[in-house]
Amino acid sequence: MIKKSIGLLAGMLVTVAVYAAGAQLRADHPDTYTVRRGDTLWDISAKFLSKPWLWPEIWQANPQVRNPHLIYPGDVLNLSFINGPRLKLEPSAHREGEAVPAIPLDQLRMFLKDMRVMDSNEVSAAPYVVGFEEARLRGAVGQNLYVRGLKSAPGQRWAIVRPTHVYRGFEQDDPNDAENGIVGHELDTNVAMVRTPWAEDFRGDGHYGRGEDLGVEVSVIGTAETLREGDPSTLLLLDATQEIRAGDRVLPLDGPAYDPYYYPHAPQSVPANARVIAFADAMDAAGPRQVVALSIGAKDGVDNGQTYAMFQPGERIHDDVASNSWSRGSGEKVTLPEEFVGHVMVFRTFDRVSYGLVMDGLRPVHRGDRLAMPE
Structure with a gap:
């Protein structure tokens, strides 16, 4: 897994110039950010990237970032505009504690x-x-x-x-x-x-x-x-x-091994039947930092770190305006467009099922929500 991830990051270097052009930068990004205890790489990236799952490409542009996971509390992220937007990591003189994880592993034990x-x-x-x-x-x-x-x-x-x-x-x-x-x-x-x-x-x-x-x-x-x-x-x-x-x-007693690091990335494709099918720690709906089960697994090409967008199916309503009737519910049925829910990142993969962590969201996640490319 580690060798595969290193190869993936090496391939991403050719696209750094594209991302550094500013397409992925949030309009309200801070000029600097000091890493704090309790931070995750996803949360930090969300402060200055419109697509937080692309942080490995941006940070790998810095020669001093040999491993984008080895960022510690006290390190300063400096976003400068010399020859275009560029993110620079300034390690602190006295690094303390453990490296900042990509996702909150302590909540996923x-x-x-x-x-x-x-x-x-x-x-x-x-x-x-x-x-x-x-x-x-x-x-x-x-x-x-x-x-x-x-x-x-x-x-x-x-x-x-x-x-x-x-x-x-x-x-x-x-x-x-x-x-x-x-x-x-x-x-x-x-x-x-x-x-x-x-x-x-x-x-x-x-x-x-x-x-x-x-x-x-x-x-x-x-x-x-x-x-x-x-x-x-x-x-x-x-x-x-x-x-x-x-x-x-x-x-x-000892279960299957799991990855200590996660490299967020978009999947090459999304199976048509990719859905949220169960909640691991919720009843009827889930939100950010909660775990959901997905209907795709290793046999579908899923690996840890893959990030998906979730969409809620549009509701079926009656078009009473076009029916010219005073009776509610008499018009033809119309399906409203599906609504964006949030992002989910896979952190544990089995043959036909995966566990994903809801990273962010605009509305609650429900069973049956569809998975799509994160863009």
Whole structure:
């Protein structure tokens, strides 16, 4: 990933003159900016670039910026107009703290380490919690859990996970079909997890229980350590963010690796069925700095750092003016133009689904919002 990113940045150098001509500069950009603790590269770039995701091209024009991520609190960004607009970085004499990240990684730890999308059969076949000490209905920190199907030596640690969404594909064999796409169904966590092994939360969208099963999102809700081997095995619950239930799955503690750095860039193309399909940390709508699930993944050419614009479908209204009628709602139906919502940047990619962070927005993000090129 790092080699690929370096190659990408090298290729961008040929376009620096174009961007430096001022097309990407905000009219109200500051002359200088001193980097502060808590800043992100996206937020800083948004202060002087009309397209914040293009900051690697601009900053790479400065010879002293060997790595555009290694910018620290106290550094001064100076936008001068010598031979045209040019951004210059003046490192502080005493650099302090960690380098400023591209996006707020501290807010994404759970999605980078504790959330993953897995094959449904793999989740179903994983070892599972079957009971608790003293015949309790739920497990709490410091108590013993009994797990079936686990082969583990004493002292080994495990992640306790719970399925949260199931992703289903429709008409995937026909890219021209109007229903081609992926939807995310919430899983009903109020139902005992032993129900086959979970129950989808039916929202009446007509897709319940149908479609190709493309994967299950699971969330790490605790960690446990093996005390005794056997079937069931005995595990001690070390920590948990929720009460542990019968049916929760047991998986290896370390999940897939994730990128420490992100290079924002526009995709080469956008699949026609690219949509927002689920919320990771919201109910009915999401906003800036919240995580959404997208209906495209690695198999669609998606990689981390890709930035998309989101558009909300136009509403269907009645044209009562043209109908010449006093009765409201009697006119022909007209679809209004779609509305720009904001930008989303991909930070975690799976085969058919990706996680994206909403970077900015003019209105709330909803399920079904369309993805497009960021321009």
